[in-house]
Amino acid sequence: MTEYGxxxxxxPWHPEDPLYGDQGWGGQQPAHGQxxxxxxxxxxxxxxxxxxxxxxxxxxxxxxxxxxQQQPGYGVQPxxxxxxxxxxxxxxxxxxxxxxxxxxxxxxxxxxPAADPYGGGQGGYGETQDYYGTPxxxxxxQPPGRREAAPQxxxxxxxxxxxxVQPEETHPFFTGADDRDDNGDDRDxxxxxxPRESRRGSRGGNERRGKGKKKSRNGCACLVVSLVxxxxxxxxxxxxxSYWKDKFGAAPDYAGSGSGSVEVEIPKGAFGTxxxxxxxxxxxxxxxxxxxxxxxxxxxxxxxxxGVYLLHEKMSAAEAVKMMVDPNSQNLLVIPEGFRNTAVYxxxxxxxxxxxxxxxxxxxxxxxxxxxxxxxVNGKDIKDPLEGFLYPAAYPVTKETKxxxxxxxxxxxxxxxxxKLDLEGTAKKYKLDGPWxxxxxxxxVQAEGLTHDDFRKMAEVVYNRLKPDNVVTNRKLxxxxxxxxxxxxxxxxxxxxxxxxNPDPYNTYYHAGLPPGPISNPGEEALRATxxxxxxxxxFFISLDGKKTEFTKTAAEHExxxxxxxxxxxxx
Numbered sequence: 001m002t003e004y005g006x007x008x009x010x011x012p013w014h015p016e017d018p019l020y021g022d023q024g025w026g027g028q029q030p031a032h033g034q035x036x037x038x039x040x041x042x043x044x045x046x047x048x049x050x051x052x053x054x055x056x057x058x059x060x061x062x063x064x065x066x067x068x069q070q071q072p073g074y075g076v077q078p079x080x081x082x083x084x085x086x087x088x089x090x091x092x093x094x095x096x097x098x099x100x101x102x103x104x105x106x107x108x109x110x111x112x113p114a115a116d117p118y119g120g121g122q123g124g125y126g127e128t129q130d131y132y133g134t135p136x137x138x139x140x141x142q143p144p145g146r147r148e149a150a151p152q153x154x155x156x157x158x159x160x161x162x163x164x165v166q167p168e169e170t171h172p173f174f175t176g177a178d179d180r181d182d183n184g185d186d187r188d189x190x191x192x193x194x195p196r197e198s199r200r201g202s203r204g205g206n207e208r209r210g211k212g213k214k215k216s217r218n219g220c221a222c223l224v225v226s227l228v229x230x231x232x233x234x235x236x237x238x239x240x241x242s243y244w245k246d247k248f249g250a251a252p253d254y255a256g257s258g259s260g261s262v263e264v265e266i267p268k269g270a271f272g273t274x275x276x277x278x279x280x281x282x283x284x285x286x287x288x289x290x291x292x293x294x295x296x297x298x299x300x301x302x303x304x305x306x307g308v309y310l311l312h313e314k315m316s317a318a319e320a321v322k323m324m325v326d327p328n329s330q331n332l333l334v335i336p337e338g339f340r341n342t343a344v345y346x347x348x349x350x351x352x353x354x355x356x357x358x359x360x361x362x363x364x365x366x367x368x369x370x371x372x373x374x375x376x377v378n379g380k381d382i383k384d385p386l387e388g389f390l391y392p393a394a395y396p397v398t399k400e401t402k403x404x405x406x407x408x409x410x411x412x413x414x415x416x417x418x419x420k421l422d423l424e425g426t427a428k429k430y431k432l433d434g435p436w437x438x439x440x441x442x443x444x445v446q447a448e449g450l451t452h453d454d455f456r457k458m459a460e461v462v463y464n465r466l467k468p469d470n471v472v473t474n475r476k477l478x479x480x481x482x483x484x485x486x487x488x489x490x491x492x493x494x495x496x497x498x499x500x501x502n503p504d505p506y507n508t509y510y511h512a513g514l515p516p517g518p519i520s521n522p523g524e525e526a527l528r529a530t531x532x533x534x535x536x537x538x539x540f541f542i543s544l545d546g547k548k549t550e551f552t553k554t555a556a557e558h559e560x561x562x563x564x565x566x567x568x569x570x571x572x
Contacts, residue, residue, distance in 0.1 A: 258315030388518030
């Protein structure tokens, strides 16, 4: 097999074979009948348009170069311009027949026998070199139809660097493309012996550098990097200091008791952090942490309740806590337990600097808009449907608070507290007419009792007197508090004649059973005592000095105490 993929033979087949096709050289054709290779024998191929010749193998002469005879093919007209077939040469003998080893002189046109291009035989003396069989061979000739001027090749650049080096950097920071002087030229400040710099060709592609000048780094970029590093270190230091200060340092705080006046409202359910945030937004304290710390240090700090407080601007956290635990600093409307509605209305007018009677008029006109529960009664005998629903508590108020707003808060608070109690269950247990009458009992207990123990005993007295089998009082309660309510008074000295002859529905000396509705606003203790009375059989009670209540089970015991009471107060 040869390098062109075919065994030795008379016909090359590949166009890249140096003997394929027309053997013209350098674009010049020899005249017909002349050897175009300067006397060397040309071997024709079937693809030659001028001749189709076949090589005839000849016997090898051990003393001479092997020759080839060309014969025209069968059925083919000879080309008058084709090269005449070579006749086989006979070996020549010089002077006695000894072979000299030289070519015969009878070779036409001084042609020398061509060497076997496929290396099939041993060449003779004087054999020429194969110009196509070496790496430095000339390019193979082309047929006439394919010939064209050889393209001008760019000068070959022999790289003087390792082809496997990293590709050239293109970022301006590394190439120095942005580092130019005032005239727009690149600045070459320093020399660099780094061979990598010499490996980079110019942008034109035709210029190569060996050891060249190194581009200086972009000054602005370096400055930015420096600033970033310095800023990063500074920021890390700042945050580290802030972290240390937050964890181990004292919280920011004002000094002193401050100045001016600030009205601050603390909502229900607010914790220390919530209160601190509110005070900070209002300009009272400097930081939330300072307030939380001061609240923890003050023994009463956890007792701060919802409400409105009158504080100062820029005061220390410790002073703020101190004022807030003082009830006098709060801007609150405090409704005591057992107060009647008439007293509450007067308190609202005074707190809001309103004309006396303003709040009562609002309550009468807007009672249906204040949020009373469905079980509230508004009968013809009810003196005030809101009685019992202005829950006793502390209500924050401001200069802009309106009467209807504060009344709504009171009714809402009463509804919340009553929902916590089983008023329905208590009504069924003691055969009362729903939650309304349970609230009425609680108002009586609140008005007559003095202490928690009194409240429970008082509730038992009410339930025992309401029993159908009560023949001692015939189901009459005979409470002075109810008579005082209908007269809007608070008297201890009431004559027997006056109290037993007044037919008002609220007069429990005149009418059996409960009054039409509550006579006060009971507090939590009176309400719970109403739901959980004693069971010791108490039927009577009396307070001789207004500070202590005496309870008895029989009428005889009660009469003895009643006689002492009349004697003490000069009553008949």
